[in-house]
Amino acid sequence: MSKYVGKRIKRTEDPRLIKGLAHYVDDIRLPDTLHVAFVRSIYAHARIANIDVTEAVKAPGVVAVYTGKDIAEKVGPVPCAAALPDLKVPDYRVLATGKALFVGHPIAAVVATDRYLARDAVDLIAVDYEDLPVVVDVEAAAKGGPVIHEKFGNNIAYTLTSGEGDIDAAMNAADHIIKQRMVHQRLAPIAIEGRGVLARYFPGEEELTLWSSTQIPHLMRTQVALMIGLPENKLRVITPEVGGGFGSKLNVYAEEALLGWISIQLGKPVKWIETRRENLQATIHGRAQVGTVEVGCKNDGTITGLRYNVFADLGAYHQLLTPAIPTLTGLMLSGAYRIPAIQMNVTGVFTNKMSTDAYRGAGRPEATYVVERAMDIVAAELKIDPVEVRRKNFPGKSEFPFHTATGLDYDSGDYEAALDKALDLSGYAKLREEQTKARAAGKLIGIGMSSYVEICALGPSQAMPAGGWESATVRIEPTGKVTVMTGASPHGQGQETSFAQIAADELGVDLNDVTVIHGDTAIVQYGIGTFGSRATAVGGTAVLIAIQKLKEKAAKIAAHMLQSDASSLLFEGGRYSLPAAAAASATGTSDPVVPVGEAPAGALPEPQTEGRSSLTIQEIALAAHIAKELPPDTEPGLSATYFFEPKNFTFPFGTHICVVEIDKETGETKFLRYVAVDDCGKVINPLLVDGQLHGGIVQSIGQALYEEVVYDEQGQLVTGELMDYAIPRASQLPWFELDRTETPSPVNPLGVKGVGEAGTVGATPAIVNAIVDALSPYGVKHLDMPARPEAVWKLIK
Amino acid sequence: MKQAISINVNGVDHHDEVEPRLLLVHFLRDLLGLTGTHVGCETSICGACTVLLDGLAVKSCTMFAVQANGSNITTIEGLAANGKLHPMQEGFWEKHGLQCGYCTPGMIIAASQLIDRNPDPSRAEIRHGLEGNLCRCTGYQHIVEAVEYAAKKAKA
Numbered sequence: 001m002s003k004y005v006g007k008r009i010k011r012t013e014d015p016r017l018i019k020g021l022a023h024y025v026d027d028i029r030l031p032d033t034l035h036v037a038f039v040r041s042i043y044a045h046a047r048i049a050n051i052d053v054t055e056a057v058k059a060p061g062v063v064a065v066y067t068g069k070d071i072a073e074k075v076g077p078v079p080c081a082a083a084l085p086d087l088k089v090p091d092y093r094v095l096a097t098g099k100a101l102f103v104g105h106p107i108a109a110v111v112a113t114d115r116y117l118a119r120d121a122v123d124l125i126a127v128d129y130e131d132l133p134v135v136v137d138v139e140a141a142a143k144g145g146p147v148i149h150e151k152f153g154n155n156i157a158y159t160l161t162s163g164e165g166d167i168d169a170a171m172n173a174a175d176h177i178i179k180q181r182m183v184h185q186r187l188a189p190i191a192i193e194g195r196g197v198l199a200r201y202f203p204g205e206e207e208l209t210l211w212s213s214t215q216i217p218h219l220m221r222t223q224v225a226l227m228i229g230l231p232e233n234k235l236r237v238i239t240p241e242v243g244g245g246f247g248s249k250l251n252v253y254a255e256e257a258l259l260g261w262i263s264i265q266l267g268k269p270v271k272w273i274e275t276r277r278e279n280l281q282a283t284i285h286g287r288a289q290v291g292t293v294e295v296g297c298k299n300d301g302t303i304t305g306l307r308y309n310v311f312a313d314l315g316a317y318h319q320l321l322t323p324a325i326p327t328l329t330g331l332m333l334s335g336a337y338r339i340p341a342i343q344m345n346v347t348g349v350f351t352n353k354m355s356t357d358a359y360r361g362a363g364r365p366e367a368t369y370v371v372e373r374a375m376d377i378v379a380a381e382l383k384i385d386p387v388e389v390r391r392k393n394f395p396g397k398s399e400f401p402f403h404t405a406t407g408l409d410y411d412s413g414d415y416e417a418a419l420d421k422a423l424d425l426s427g428y429a430k431l432r433e434e435q436t437k438a439r440a441a442g443k444l445i446g447i448g449m450s451s452y453v454e455i456c457a458l459g460p461s462q463a464m465p466a467g468g469w470e471s472a473t474v475r476i477e478p479t480g481k482v483t484v485m486t487g488a489s490p491h492g493q494g495q496e497t498s499f500a501q502i503a504a505d506e507l508g509v510d511l512n513d514v515t516v517i518h519g520d521t522a523i524v525q526y527g528i529g530t531f532g533s534r535a536t537a538v539g540g541t542a543v544l545i546a547i548q549k550l551k552e553k554a555a556k557i558a559a560h561m562l563q564s565d566a567s568s569l570l571f572e573g574g575r576y577s578l579p580a581a582a583a584a585s586a587t588g589t590s591d592p593v594v595p596v597g598e599a600p601a602g603a604l605p606e607p608q609t610e611g612r613s614s615l616t617i618q619e620i621a622l623a624a625h626i627a628k629e630l631p632p633d634t635e636p637g638l639s640a641t642y643f644f645e646p647k648n649f650t651f652p653f654g655t656h657i658c659v660v661e662i663d664k665e666t667g668e669t670k671f672l673r674y675v676a677v678d679d680c681g682k683v684i685n686p687l688l689v690d691g692q693l694h695g696g697i698v699q700s701i702g703q704a705l706y707e708e709v710v711y712d713e714q715g716q717l718v719t720g721e722l723m724d725y726a727i728p729r730a731s732q733l734p735w736f737e738l739d740r741t742e743t744p745s746p747v748n749p750l751g752v753k754g755v756g757e758a759g760t761v762g763a764t765p766a767i768v769n770a771i772v773d774a775l776s777p778y779g780v781k782h783l784d785m786p787a788r789p790e791a792v793w794k795l796i797k
Numbered sequence: 798m799k800q801a802i803s804i805n806v807n808g809v810d811h812h813d814e815v816e817p818r819l820l821l822v823h824f825l826r827d828l829l830g831l832t833g834t835h836v837g838c839e840t841s842i843c844g845a846c847t848v849l850l851d852g853l854a855v856k857s858c859t860m861f862a863v864q865a866n867g868s869n870i871t872t873i874e875g876l877a878a879n880g881k882l883h884p885m886q887e888g889f890w891e892k893h894g895l896q897c898g899y900c901t902p903g904m905i906i907a908a909s910q911l912i913d914r915n916p917d918p919s920r921a922e923i924r925h926g927l928e929g930n931l932c933r934c935t936g937y938q939h940i941v942e943a944v945e946y947a948a949k950k951a952k953a
Contacts, residue, residue, distance in 0.1 A: 010890055017898030018886040018905060020833015020873030027832035116818065192837045192845055192933050193899040243835070243899030244933050276838040492897030492934050687893045694936030695896065722842040722931070730924040730937040759936075 004501035008687040011497045022241040025196035025213050026273045036272040037118035039108040039125050041100030044352040044715020049128040056124040061117030067108045068097035075261050076227040081465035082324035087158045090149045092317040094254035101316035103717050104281025134352045134715040138313035142349045157348040162330040164405040165341025170305025174296025178377045183784040184366045186288040186709040189359045193243020194274035199263035209236045215249045216529035221521050227257040239519035242491030247358035248283050250531040251320045286359020288313035289366050295374045301389040305341035312348045315355035322355050323348050328363030334404035335371035336415045336453045337393035342405040352715040361760040364454050372450040372765030390451045410651040411745050418741045422655035422677040444662040446774025450766035456754030457650040458532030471527045472542035475639035478625040480618025482514040487527015488539035489519045494688045499543050506547045508574025533754030541748040542644035549640035554620045560631040561609045577614035650745040650753035654678035656766040662774045667793025671734030681745040681753030689755050696759015702728045704767035802866040807875025815862050822846045824862035833873040833902045844930030847903035848872050854910040873902035884950040885909040894943030896934035904930045912948045
């Protein structure tokens with residue numbers, strides 16, 4: 001039955017991308033477009049005494065200059081959708097008023113006829129700063145020091161305790177308690193396309209169109225409409241091609257609302273394209289947790305309890321989900337294990353830095369790192385093989401749904417199968433033998449592993465700030481072409497292809513007859529968007545069920561036309577057949593309803609039903625639109641919409657094993673092997689799944705070895721360009737050996753779990769575990785990321 | 798202030814008067830409307846803006862349009878000949894060498910020069926040859942396979 005699902009289908013979105021003919025925001029050209037450039041704070045914490053724009057407004061090409069004072073009452077604050085008990089939410093204005101709180105904080109906006117002239121005028125604006133004491137370190141900010149938001153009295157945004165089970169009893173029952181401080185350094189998502197906004201107001205229609213490089217067109221539309229006081233149905237948001245997101249575009253930013261507002265003021269299109277420097281200063285960062293984990297275990301390696309006390313560095317303000325990210329860490333602290341008692345105590349702290357928020361994995365990589373590093377530390381303490389400690393604590397595959405002490409019910413899993421496959425594929429036993437020999441020869445070889453579980457397909461609406469469902473409309477046009485409109489908002493994941501695979505199989509039509517439309521709020525029904533590895537599991541399911549609804553109607557029409565009843569018709573290969581005909585005829589793909597070039601001018605051909613024993617669904621679509629031969633009381637047209645609400649999250653899992661060699665002279669880490677066995681449930685397109693895994697693992701390698709957003713003591717951003725913020729290059733990476741196990745999810749009828757974040761969740765601890773293993777002859781038990789050559793070299797010396 | 802320049806882009810001669818500070822990438826994108834060449838970092842690190850200038854891969858974000866006066870430039874839009882994809886474009890499609898597609902034009906241009914110089918590159922040579930181009934989506938493995946595919950195809 002499945003002609004496309006499960007196959008390595010190459011992407012339908014690629015031709016425009018490889019020819020350079022796709023349209024990202026900056027590629028959209030409108031006549032008379034004005035360009036916006038920002039004055040941004042050069043101080044991390046300063047009072048803004050005065051802003052002198054006199055010279056700037058006189059500069060060539062300048063049309064307008066706006067400061068915080070000009071717009072304070074006119075544009076509402078940047079929204080935070082996270083709701084936590086007693087959460088302190090600062091008033092986050094789109095341009096700073098009074099104080100600047102981080103380097104890059106927007107202070108004034110210049111509008112000019114040309115982007116060069118706008119940038120020139122930025123330099124003519126004189127800002128009088130009175131610099132204030134800065135607080136950069138998260139632990140220092142929590143303890144006291146300069147207060148960032150005076151009205152709160154301190155820098156603590158919230159404290160939260162989560163988890164189930166008696167943690168004190170669990171620790172008392174342990175034979176050993178291991179304790180380790182761990183730093184999850186601040187990272188920058190670095191989509192290669194930065195953010196960008198084009199706003200065009202139509203004064204006559206009183207309508208605003210915003211093109212923005214975002215992952216959440218509908219949510220952004222709602223929020224921006226509220227911020228600028230425009231009726232939501234007068235705002236259209238279009239996400240053209242989006243050049244990567246990784247969570248950084250799962251947000252509503254000051255610039256999006258401000259550009260819309262400026263376009264309304266000036267009655268002209270206005271455009272802002274983020275520079276890379278702005279991207280590093282003022283697009284959300286990720287991770288940034290400093291915590292201490294305590295794990296209680298028995299002599300045989302059985303884990304009795306886990307406690308994690310952590311400070312989360314939130315930055316100066318809350319972006320959309322900032323305070324909620326550490327709560328995802330709390331949810332995933334059981335990892336792939338049976339841990340009877342778990343407790344997380346998190347303190348969310350304001351610092352003079354850009355906000356942290358959802359960067360690929362968003363809280364879960366931190367949890368996985370804590371748990372998987374802890375498992376290795378336990379193994380080292382007890383002198384047990386890390387494999388055996390993990391195996392000992394896995395829930396068995398018959399124990400699912402498996403309830404964790406973090407309050408989750410894991411949907412399905414077979415952790416031991418993935419582990420065993422990874423051990424086989426890597427030749428683990430032999431690797432250990434080779435390691436022993438290499439050590440004897442003076443080489444530093446390390447083997448590291450990670451058995452992860454992640455939480456995906458976000459998620460049930462009960463657990464989400466603003467809806468966890470996803471929507472789809474499927475329509476068969478009169479000519480038989482299929483249009484799928486999804487509320488998901490793919491930006492590289494390839495869902496124009498994978499959703500078309502689902503639709504083509506379910507409708508029995510050719511893949512090329514299906515077009516998937518997304519990212520235009522004027523065309524597509526409300527949707528939630530693409531993040532949290534949710535698009536296929538939730539949005540793909542919505543497509544599937546919408547089609548099933550559509551087919552119920554199509555079957556009724558077919559029955560009427562074939563003078564039969566719907567229940568006795570057979571549907572196969574896109575064709576409804578009378579039972580006798582189905583047995584006799586060969587099935588196959590349907591012919592086009594209206595062959596190209598043969599359509600009669602001005603009229604559609606009428607379906608020919610006389611003497612027919614079967615009809616294609618595409619012919620039925622034509623009949624449904626012509627509407628002359630429909631069953632009584634049947635609505636014309638052939639389309640269906642479905643909003644799918646999942647009952648639970650999904651929980652993909654897997655085991656990654658890597659082998660590294662460390663150069664004693666330089667401290668450099670080199671990969672010798674990287675093996676990953678992942679289980680993301682049913683796979684729609686293995687080619688795309690491999691791509692997601694590769695990309696995710698490489699972002700993990702970036703965190704483990706190279707990347708860190710560094711602010712100095714004055715809050716100056718040291719890593720302000722890609723010259724200083726080091727993302728991985730092709731030459732630094734190993735060849736990934738991938739394999740899979742397939743445990744379908746019972747949460748959705750597709751059985752898919754999600755894969756977008758697996759690599760960033762699973763890989764980081766495997767790499768650090770390998771490095772620590774390599775350095776174990778020197779007594780090294782832990783090191784913080786990134787494991788730069790200098791840091792590793794110092795440990796060796 | 799403005800200077801006259803003549804540049805042949807994708808086989809078409811263009812004569813223009815431009816500010817001396819106009820970057821080549823903005824000349825291509827804003828004046829000629831060839832928006833397939835992207836800007837990713839403005840500092841020559843990411844390579845999204847890579848074009849061929851007299852056959853050499855250069856980063857058009859850190860070169861002035863006036864410096865390209867008199868030269869022949871090939872952008873991603875000019876790579877396919879007579880409507881037929883360049884083997885490198887085909888390779889990227891076949892091997893899933895792109896996800897969001899933003900780095901792709903620069904990556905394809907750089908990779909096409911790579912196989913022009915070295916028709917039979919090893920995987921290590923491919924990785925080394927693409928050090929000047931950053932991709933945040935793919936993890937590069939499918940890109941390496943795409944280049945291998947194209948090298949094979951170009952020789953056939």
